[in-house]
Amino acid sequence: MGNPKGFMEVGRKESGYRPISERVDDYGEVEQTLNEGDRVLQASRCMDCGIPFCHWACPVGSKIPEWQDAIYKGEWKLASDILHSTNSFPEFTGRICPNPCEKSCVLAIHDEAVTIRENEASVVEKAFAEGYIQPRIPVRRTGKKVAIIGGGPAGLSAADRLNQMGHTVTVFEKDEAVGGLLRFGIPDFKLNKKVIDRRIDIFEKEGIIIKTNQYVGFDVKGAQLLKDFDAVVLAIGAMQPRDLPVEGRELKGVHFAMEFLTQQNRVNRGQKFAAKDRIDVKGKNVLVIGGGDTGSDCVGTSNRQKAKSVTQIEILPKPPVKRADENPWPYWPTTLKTSSSHSEGCDRQWSLSTKRFIGQGGTLKQVELVEVEWSKDENGGWKMNEKAGSEKIVDVDHVFLSMGFVHAIHEGIVKEIGVDTDQRGNLKIDGNYQTSVDKVFAAGDSHNGASLVVTAIQKGKEAAINVDNFLMEKE
Ligand SMILES: Cc1cc2nc3c(=O)[nH]c(=O)nc-3n(C[C@H](O)[C@H](O)[C@H](O)COP(=O)(O)OP(=O)(O)OC[C@H]3O[C@@H](n4cnc5c(N)ncnc54)[C@H](O)[C@@H]3O)c2cc1C
Structure with missing residues (x-):
């Protein structure tokens, strides 16, 4: 000190x-x-x-x-x-x-x-x-081959550790570039994508093989990877978004947040979209449903696209500005968070539930909202009640559903090789990060549920240590 x-x-x-x-x-x-x-x-x-x-x-x-x-x-x-x-x-x-x-x-x-x-x-x-970060080429190779499925922070963290341990690592990524939600979810105004490219460039020099546009379970079969590799790590994220199955959900203008954020990130990379496919909110009224990070990113993106109005609603009550007594230091504070995107312009409202979307000729025009109150039931669980007479109809052109993610996508690799999932739909692992399928491990949001980049990095690290133990015990 x-x-x-x-x-x-x-x-x-x-x-x-x-x-x-x-x-x-x-x-x-x-x-x-x-x-x-x-x-x-x-x-x-x-x-x-x-x-x-x-x-x-x-x-x-x-x-x-x-x-x-x-x-x-x-x-x-x-x-x-x-x-x-x-x-x-x-x-x-x-x-x-x-x-x-x-x-x-x-x-x-x-x-x-x-x-x-x-x-x-x-x-x-x-x-x-200063040039302190240079490729560290492993001096010794073990001859063991590991396939990492998914190039998000968890998969890349595992790839780095396993490569440095001397294993030969191949990352299979379904998208055109690696990074996972860092690349196609999180907007450029929070993370410039050159920051990802800079690190990937080093990884490739260190010997990590990166294969993009490889959707495992479809373009490449999991069964083939199980034959070709000594271990497989599923780092496929938790990309199944939580839906809002209310009347009018099918209307044009109601989107999952990721459809909007991913498209804008791709546009920023130079990709072109036909006008009919482009989600363009310029001059439009936007409603973001869900008060978390993803919702905040939709707010920031809508403001950059020059929306006429941006409103973000949350079903839970407004959190306190300061820690409540039952939420003391040093625990994570469940307090009001105001992001840089919020301060750029956004009407934030709490304790609101969505009853239905209202359209005309198949296109979204309005939404019906209702105020809700939260109370405890006889078992101490939270109970939500609609406030009678508080319904209101609001004009809206685009809705972004940002209510989180339920679990990993099961179609494809998970079903193909028969990986067990837990009661929440996450990939089930044991204490050694192994799934129910021999020599198949899991890392990150895929088994942990949607979380944070820092947690995904840690889960990738821990999976790598366990894969290494598994490979070297077999020696
Ligand atoms: C909009 C948004 C904003 C966020 N903002 C933040 C933030 O500010 N701070 C923070 O800490 N966290 C944030 N998060 C959460 C964070 O991004 C995730 O927790 C983290 O990226 C999870 O890492 P992961 O590697 O487990 O999964 P992901 O990042 O989801 O990566 C999974 C990868 O696997 C690939 N994949 C999936 N299936 C296959 C397959 N079958 N074959 C090949 N490839 C496949 C995917 O294309 C993807 O590249 C945000 C999330 C979202 C959606």
């Missing part, structure tokens, strides 16, 4: 966002960066507590106090090495992690947390700029 008084002398300083008037006209990253001097000061606020709750709260177990100290001392390479020891992609988490570490920072008990996420992004960008 370089400066024992840093937390008393230096206040939290965030890098902030580009001005709204500028950023809503493009898809460039909204977040800015601090200069190096300020960044070092921010790192000096870390108290190197006896028990680093930040480390406890971080799914990848980042050694946060250690690399804050390295930043403070100007040892950027060391900071980068410590970061990479637990996380293959600090450039992703440094940009888009909701930073549970900061919520658990001891400073956050009575003061403002260390800017851990921003510090992480600064370290990894400095490390790239």
